[in-house]
Amino acid sequence: MAGKVVIRVDDVWKNFKIYQERNLSLKETLLRRRRAKYEAFWALKGVSFEVEEGTTIGIIGENGSGKSSMLKILAKILRPNKGSIEINGKISALLELGAGFHPDLTGRENTYLNGSILGLTRAQIDERIDDIIAFSELSKFIDMPVKSYSSGMYVRLGFAVAINVDPDILLVDEILAVGDESFQRKCLNKLYELKEQGKTIVVVSHALDQVRNICDEAIWLEHGVMKESGRAAQVVDSYLEEVNRQEESKATELEEVEHGARWGSGEVKITGVRFLDDVENERHIFKTGERLVVEMDYEASEEIARPVFGVAIHSRDGVHITGTNSKFSGTIFDKIAGKGSVRYVIELLPLLKGSYVVSTVVYDFSCLHPYDHHDRAYMLEVSSGELSDYGVFHIPASWGLHDRQPIRELEKD
Ligand SMILES: Nc1ncnc2c1ncn2[C@@H]1O[C@H](COP(=O)(O)OP(=O)(O)OP(=O)(O)O)[C@@H](O)[C@H]1O
Ligand SMILES: [Mg+2]
Structure with missing residues (x-):
């Protein structure tokens, strides 16, 4: 079944201006006539891909490879310099830490602010606020300004809001890196649930095992270029191989x-x-x-x-x-x-x-x-190779169903 394409990224280029003259004093800055010199730094260089409805897709790559920039473009927080994107459906995004939160507002106020940015009416948020607070497990802190929150608390609230606005497409950047173990599991479960409901999910993550498990597809960015795309397990393997190769060349003297x-x-x-x-x-x-x-x-x-x-x-x-x-x-x-x-x-x-x-x-x-x-x-x-068990070593073994009378029948006797 060829699904409907809900995200179409076509030859997207994005640059940031890197200013060369640093450490200018305020006076120097104010007195400047000509504009500061800068270099255009291309964070994304001609990226194209499509995502079909209901697909969970991972974006992987080393630090600074352009993953978060790509997500921000999908969320329409950044605009590409060249190329285009097309989104079909309602997007909800949990981007970098605290993005979209106002530090002086409380958790509750930020929930309303965020919810309305994500397209909910006040009445709709009223309906959902209890679920959001419950999911975040922050009821004790919800009326405190978020500037007093820890990074894990930010993510809890951000994720709780992002999933409670009924998005068709959910974008998440590195949530799993910040939350504690129990919240990570909760987020993962929620992602699986949304996936089963047929939502489209785009995940940026360095947790490659999780990408391998939860994502159907993946794209690998390297210095702003899409190096590989395809089945998640395949792309993760290629990426790991490359990382290992690089490590290997560093390790020879070790x-x-x-x-x-x-x-x-x-x-x-x-x-x-x-x-x-x-x-x-x-x-x-x-x-x-x-x-x-x-x-x-x-x-x-x-x-x-x-x-x-x-x-x-x-x-x-x-x-x-x-x-x-x-x-x-x-x-x-x-x-x-x-x-x-x-x-x-x-x-x-x-x-x-x-x-x-x-x-x-x-x-x-x-x-x-x-x-x-x-x-x-x-x-x-x-x-990790193809034998990716948990623990210290792999025990060669096999699995099978064993035919035995169902327990219910035994109980009748
Ligand atoms: N607002 C900005 N101004 C200048 N440069 C930026 C800006 N945002 C991102 N960049 C640069 O663009 C490149 C890609 O950044 P991006 O945040 O997309 O990387 P990433 O793949 O998400 O990395 P990480 O794994 O560390 O989160 C980096 O070199 C970064 O310095
Ligand atoms: Mg990032």
Whole structure:
């Protein structure tokens, strides 16, 4: 079913003037004849997209990429310099923190002010004010000026008003970043509810898991340009991949950052440690479910019989996730001498998104005498892959319905 297009953005460009001469004194400013020099900064550069009725669409991208500017254009708070937008339906927007609130007015007064800006009559607001206050959970504070509100309280009231004006299209910017856990859940539930009612929702968020879950589609802005659009999960993945790539290039020198302790008698030394992916590339960031090879170079100054190599993984907050060695795994290395390398191969990395540190060790066969022990010396970053469970690691398992007599029938007996 091809839906009706309710938002049409066509080649939108938006610039802001960035004034070059800063720190002018008041006098200098007042005495100026010519106008200040400025540079046009393009926050949006030719963005086009369409949204069909009933779609929930996410806008993602790094800080300053133009997401909020795009929302403000949709809300008609900003006008594009070039291009056009077309909106079919009643819009309600919860934009940046406190936008639309008057600091000296109380929460109640601001509700009336905001409601009327969003197109409600006084009588309609009278009807809804109790719901709005109840949703915001701010009844104790509703008659205080909003300038005394915390940022979370602002968002509570803003969201409560925005959803209670019966919009066809709801625009929300980063609500989930500010509210506390319980309010975030409440907002998410409300968004799901509105989504089920067939409302069109545009969400700007850095909470990528939430975008993946709640949005049908997403667009990714980078420096004001639309880099990708399509199915939300797909766009979020591409964006994460790009972020990881950038992090990776920053991380290369980080190899031994968290230098833990090192000890051992030194007849065998671990001289290099690398994390390799399935195509033998060295990386520090892996996705859950990927192949990860820990390769250790060693150098033995004499012949060593039956050395035992080991690897341990700790989470950054100190939990010992796993520790194993070649002997536990039933692999005996008869003897080593000189230089070589050993590989510890994980075919399917079960660790979930998070930061980990890896220890690499080589011991004698009794596992009592350390030749070389690098304790928690190597950083490993895991980003969410297709296996995106919650927690520390993925347990391979499956789900199914099990045929059993319905409980009701059993009760009859
Ligand atoms: N009123 C303004 N005057 C000057 N520059 C502005 C103005 N509003 C936004 N910009 C600039 O436009 C760019 C895009 O800003 P925008 O707020 O849209 O980014 P964003 O993607 O919402 O970022 P964030 O994730 O940090 O919220 C930024 O470089 C910002 O400095
Ligand atoms: Mg923003």
